Amino acid sequence: MLAVSKRVKQTKPSYIRNILKVTQQADMLSLAGGLPDAELFPLDILTQAADExxxxxxxxxxxxxxxxxxxxxxxxxxxxxxxxxxxxxxxxxxxxxxxxxxxxxxxxxxxxxxxxxxxxxxxxxxxxxxxxxxxxxxxxxxxxxxxxxxxxxxxxxxxxxxxxxxxxxxxxxxxxxxxxxxxxxxxxxxxxxxxxxxxxxxxxxxxxxxxxxxxxxxxxxxxxxxxxxxxxxxxxxxxxxxxxxxxxxxxxxxxxxxxxxxxxxxxxxxHPSFTEHLDKLTNTYRTRRDYLAELLQQQLSDKLEFNVPQGGMFIWARLPHHNAMSLAEAALRQKVAIVPGDEFWPSNHTPDYQAIRLNFTALTEPQLEQAVSRLKKALLQCSPMK
Ligand SMILES: Cc1ncc(COP(=O)(O)O)c(C=O)c1O
The missing domain is CATH 3.40.640.10 (Type I PLP-dependent aspartate aminotransferase-like (Major domain))
Structure with a gap:
């Protein structure tokens, strides 16, 4: 068998890529990726650019x-x-x-x-x-x-x-x-x-x-x-x-x-319409960010601690009572994918605290609502840390 290099062996695979097969299941909702919403791609502008x-x-x-x-x-x-x-x-x-x-x-x-x-x-x-x-x-x-x-x-x-x-x-x-x-x-x-x-x-x-x-x-x-x-x-x-x-x-x-x-x-x-596209994108993402923050605040404020970010794609929520890895597994069983915070510390470091990353750009508001209700079920199933 051809030996893999030490470098590659010691490199941590990406969690998101590892769970890709599961997150691609039709009934799964993913808060895990860092994906833009494909529905918002500037297809008209791209088509014209491709023709040229x-x-x-x-x-x-x-x-x-x-x-x-x-x-x-x-x-x-x-x-x-x-x-x-x-x-x-x-x-x-x-x-x-x-x-x-x-x-x-x-x-x-x-x-x-x-x-x-x-x-x-x-x-x-x-x-x-x-x-x-x-x-x-x-x-x-x-x-x-x-x-x-x-x-x-x-x-x-x-x-x-x-x-x-x-x-x-x-x-x-x-x-x-x-x-x-x-x-x-x-x-x-x-x-x-x-x-x-x-x-x-x-x-x-x-x-x-x-x-x-x-x-x-x-x-x-x-x-x-x-x-x-x-x-x-x-x-x-x-x-x-x-x-x-x-x-x-x-x-x-x-x-x-x-x-x-x-x-x-x-x-x-x-393209002259690109500014319009950017406005649409930021307006949609702002609304989704606010919607997810409101859902989390209303339904999970005793279990998650977070700030509302001024931009980007993620809400980073600390877990005062739960282990992030166990919660991510419980969440997958409830058909919602999240990323445990551990993934964002280098491989030889222990995380300073438990947290999860939630993406708000890829799902619509009704989907975000579903995803939070599934996350709530997962949190109820997951026993708190001692
Ligand atoms: C912080 C950060 N840097 C770089 C990248 C890679 O982006 P690109 O698609 O430009 O390679 C990402 C993708 O999610 C990211 O979050």
Missing amino acids: LAQSPSIFQYGATEGLTELRQWLLEENGAAEDVLITTGSQQALDLIARSYLNPGDKVLCEAPSYLGALQVFDLAEAEIHTVIAEADGPNLAQLEQQLANYKIKLFYAVPDFQNPSGHCWSLSKRKAVASLLAKYNVALIEDAPYRQLRYQGEPLPTVSKLSSYAAFHLGSFSKIATPGMRVGYVRAKQALLAPLIKVKQASDLHSAQPMQLMLLATVR
Whole structure:
């Protein structure tokens, strides 16, 4: 039998992918995924953009590793930064390219706890040593952050400052500034992952942490949550010298991301109706967020503790009395899928508290109502922790 590498063996598989077969059953309701609602995909705009592809036959040819020039220019103009941009196959690939370009086995990466499990997987695969800092409602705990930076030779700090997956937290302006200056003080590079940034339901956008940083910073963007995830178009913005190794790794990895998708995406975001699409998307998701929060507040306030996030896709609920893994299993028996919080801590760390992640973007209001009633049954069946 062909031996699997140590790296792969020690990497935790994704819980959501593992339960995919179960969540795809027709009678199952899933609060587990991080999926946009497919009913809200901008299909009219996409159809028009797809039709226009035939006018540019060369788009079906091999292309540049950096990505389509017009899309890269649009992204740089949008942000007006003195930086360069590399188009990636989803922002997930940007994480992988950064890890493969900059991490040697044993290098230390600092992450918020909890953190996006797809990033934890990437750092595991790179055989990094993962350190954590507590994610508070307004950003990471600064004392703990400084302690980590001062005492360990941290190479990269990975964070999702806008509506974090899974906690929904959005960093305050003061914490954004404080983190940027701490990273500069200790010469630690930042990976700012921002796929939810445009899904803001209230309040004003805050500057990105990478913009406030004077030391090395990567800013990762995605079109998965605002256009469609299936097109797999994302990007990473950074100083040109920081991107150069990523381009080399991407050459070896997939040569370049699919050009027709990049062109379709550009035509989509430039379309005059795209703003209308974004308004519809955020209005629908805001209503669903409020609806789920109200249901949880009315029916489960003695069993769950949560804040209503200002954006993103998730309500992160702490469980003062229940074990999250047992609850997730009981929930599956009641035909509702949720993600236990344990999944968002690195594999060798015990979670600081019990919690579950609930997605509110993929189900309609009547479905959310059903899902909460099933979750309530699961909670009643699940014995409280001693
Ligand atoms: C925090 C975070 N980063 C990255 C990704 C990957 O997104 P993409 O579809 O752009 O690869 C996700 C997907 O859910 C995410 O939640």
